[in-house]
Amino acid sequence: MNRGLYIHFPFCEKKCAYCNFYSVCDTSKEEEYIKAIIREISAFKGRNITIDTLYFGGGTPSLMKGESVRGIIDAVKESFVLLKDSEITLELNPVSLKDENKLSDFKNAGINRLSIGVQSFNDRELLALSRGHSAKEAESTIERARLAGFDNISVDLMFGIPYQTVESFEETLLKALSLNVNHVSLYALSIEEKTVFGVKEKRGVDLGLPDEDTLCEMYFTACEILKKNGFEHYEISNFAKENFRSRHNEKYWKSLEYIGIGASAHSYFENTRYSFSDSVDRFLEGATKEDVYENTKKDRAEEFVFLSLRLSDGLDLNELEEKYGVHVTEDFQEKIKPLLELKLLNFSNNRVSLSEKGFFLSNSVIVQILEILNL
Template sequence: MLLYIHVPFCRRKCHYCAFFSLPHSADLEVPYLKALKREIAFRGKQLKDRNISSIYIGGGTPTLLSISSLRKIMNKVCASFRLHKNMEFTFEANPETINDPNYLSALRSLGINRISLGVQSLDDEILYVLGRRHTSTEAIRSVGMLQDAGFENLSIDLIWGLPGQSLKMWMQDLRTVVKLRPKHISCYGLSIEPDTFLGQHLEQGQVELPEEHFQAKMYVHGAEYLESESFLQYEVSNFSKMGYVCLHNTGYWEGRDYIGLGPSAVSLVDGFRWKNPSSLDGYAALTQDSFSGLEKEDLGHEVWVREKIMLSLRTAKGLNLKEYRQMTGHDFCRRFGPLLKALHSSNLIRMANGYVRLTKNGMLVSNSIIERFIF
């Protein structure tokens, strides 16, 4: 089982972000910690027979929490759950918060062995448009500090398709990041949510995104370049050096059970999915009431199969046709024969060794392709 902990605090909300977050303050951190520890204890009793294979602390900006607060969280986790020895333990960080070697050393002492660093861009003007708090210089400096602190397993997040971004700028970002020697790079296409600051500016015509054919080149050329630098693409948005795939996220794509702790966190256990309230007050009240009244969704077999298709086709490995037949009693190729033929002739899928997988061009439009199979 996978364990995710959501830290909802940020210094300021980024202009593209639609996740639940709050301005960080000590007055909010105290009730958050109390509620989180109650949930850890509650879920630990529920899941006492399950082994935790990986931990991921995300946000928000987890590096805004003090080491004292993080230690309290981890002491409770260790007392409540059965943890695998030498498990992957990822911690999200933003460059502007990486400035104290003692803090980084303390993170390692807590067992954290993987850092996911939210760089997003190395162009200062674009960072300003995104509402990010760091500069390109700070981003590069933070990478060095993390590596000097002993975090060999370092992942860097980047975004393509940004306002004002050209193909040349995107490729230069990738070349610069590769020279920093991370073990993992995540490249996400910008997703515009309507209620965000950036979404409103786009609707009002105050910013423009690159044209679609330029965005397509960013994705395909970027993926080809990273593979030429020995970064293996193992999922639509993720590239790693050999032996450094993110085991936690791979668990999601493989359909493994996961427990999410903290406000707005999502869980999937034994075919049931639920989401914690997206407010600190609502979350705290729920933990005090032993999660009474929390609605759970029974996925059912049909939804489970659809999600298996969706998650598998996001990966470079693809959908196992034998497993699909075992789950459904149907032959995937017969069931979707005309669609598969059309996608193959358009160089959007490949079929080999009992798997159907998307090509790079297919991954670029993966959402549209997957919808054809599951709806």
């Protein structure tokens, strides 16, 4: 079994207004943290675990020096069986590229895929998100990545940003396409409680957010434009050119195993889920598995349904029954009829998948499917 390995680098230069991922702005413990990452990697030595995807997430892992990334990858090679054709991704923020040689250093260290946090090619929208880079800098980052030899480049884009219009969002999409990216991750802005946006919203501040109808138009505009330009809509929030799907993230969506290392990192390994504490200090002290729990068969069945329905391939009901013992009743098709009539679902060959419209309303639709399956 080939597994994925996720490395969490929590340090950032500053916190974005919308971000609720675990991150810290004090980078004074960065070198100590990298040593602790290597310590945890080394704990797997001798177990003969095969890895075919490695993902550096954050935080802002592109703040690391090339030699630090190389050191971590070398440690992975010593402690795991890292396959030659492995996908090795690094999340990159345009503001972290002050060193002209950094992209080449990452390439030489072994990174072969970049996930660039662009979010928008509109300066007003970037300012609203407190991103720290300009549209021009985002464009330049992608161009420089190509020159450094990267041919597998993904960009993160957002819709529902304060003051964003359908027109400005379309311009962002077209700019990304003009830069020949291979993959687009598209996320609706979500206002989370402890973020800058969340605090402002609680105080009654008008954030200038687009309304629901505009969000809907933005989403379907993106689907149409990306499909016309050769992108496959393979997961709710992800679009890829042929052979450029995110192999690492597909492990999450296909209920495959992965190991997470670093503060707040989660793992699904040997049928057990666990995580590290969201504390750099606790990680440095050597705290290991926390929130450990073994998935019951019912838990695994629920996850399989939820995650499968995020993918365009959908949910194979035969596989659900064979792997997890979930008996699909004969009246299943009758029960999903209202969802089929609303064109939220597709159903054929005992496989159910969400339509484009269903993707947009996925949370509600998936809950209904789980209820129909008595999960």
